[in-house]
Amino acid sequence: MKRMTFHNPLIAKEHPTMHAPRRVAQKLLVKRPLAAIVLLAGINFLQPNLLAGELAVPLKNLNMEEGVGSPAAWQKGTPVTGVEQTWDRTTAHAGKASLCLKKTAQRYFPITQWNQSVTVEPSSAVRKLRVRCWVKAQAVTKAIVDVTYQAPQPGHKWAAYIGQKQDSDPVATHDWKLYEATVEVPAQASKVGIALQIYGPGTVWFDDLDVAWAG
16 A cells, blocks of 8 residues: 655644744653653654654645645646656556656657646745655666756756666666655745656656655
């Protein structure tokens, strides 16, 4: 059964009180261990993928399962000749669906992507965003998991690179594989997003994305 990811909007913003439930649980461990265990279980149920000190980012449908006719929350990029963008409900990492990009055109540009972004509470300091994504590849020359952000200077940073970095490198062909990285998001960023992209020829599937502010 596919593990569902729950995001609680009440604790999605960066705020000093976010760690309060865990601090309460730590104090309870001394005098009331059973109550502490129950409280921690509730926290983990709401945010099962979060590590200690991490904060949720309220992106939606990260397991690619939700939607009617198209995947909920995810947007297609501009259509490109020679590229197929599909919500593949026959291939998945741990459930019944994934997002697929198949490029037959023998060129790298323009790129094609699935993407979504959300508003976040701006921070006065640079923050680190931890990204994990399960990827399946078939003869992929270049595909990317990209972190985008709106800040005083908008930009993006690659969190995962699938394929050839040099012309002499082999193309990427593998079953489901976990890609993960931590990237820095500039101070005062008011929006962050994820773009699942294909540049060169090949077929790539993305599933079970996990994104959080690192502690």
